[in-house]
Structure formats: C-alpha cells, structure tokens
Amino acid sequence: MKNIKILTCLSMAIWLLGASCKETQVETPSPQTVTYKSHIEALMKNYCYTCHSGSSPAAKLDLTTYEAVSSVAQAGTLEKRMNDDNEPMPPSGVVSKQKRDLITSWIAGGLNEN
C-alpha cells in the first residue's frame, strides 16, 4: 500500500517536472507546439506583410491568412525561400536560425492553426 503511494507521488513529480520543462522550451518549441496563431502569424507580420499584403502583394502572394501561408509551406516554397542565401525572403536577408527553425517545426508538426 505504502509503495503505491510513493509510486503515485513519484509519477506526479515526474509529470510536474515534464510540464515545467515544456514551458521553459520557448526557444525551440517541439513541432506539436508550434502553431500558426501562436508563432507563425507574428513572424509573417514582422517580416513579410510589408510586401506580401494589401491590394497588390508582391508575387501576387498575400501571406496574411493561415490558408495562404500553409499552402506555400506545403508547396515547399516558404521554407526554401526563407533559407535561400541567394534569393532570401525577406529580400533584406535571412532571418535568425531560431525563427527559421520555427517554420521547420511548424511544417514537421503538420501545420497546426491553433
């Protein structure tokens, strides 16, 4: 009986530890935790909306909706151009590795919206 109590305590402790570790992983979230709403939308807003939004977006590519961003992600062009040293997006130069890793994780995690 006592053993069961100890075991329960132990698994609770491990569970809590796991939960708190997840929260400290803000730098490199695991694919399942990256979502359009929580990470990708803000990234697009900061680096892409200047050209890829409005009435005549660059390359006729409006990147202000989940549908549009996930469709270029699925096509492979999003990741390709964001990691392309010769033709980077944004054109001013590739963004930090951490931000590009977010894109990679988002794709790997199945392009979650929320």
Ligand code: HEC
């Ligand atoms: C300063 C303006 C500007 C910014 C900022 C910008 N782009 Fe672009 N983008 C362009 C132009 C112009 C083109 C078309 C010419 C080309 O492909 O290089 C283009 C093309 C693209 C293409 C290829 C479209 C196609 O049909 O082949 C993708 C994908 C893309 N941009 C994604 C992005 C992403 C993602 C961001 C933000 C991380 C971004 N762009 C930021 C101007 C911009």
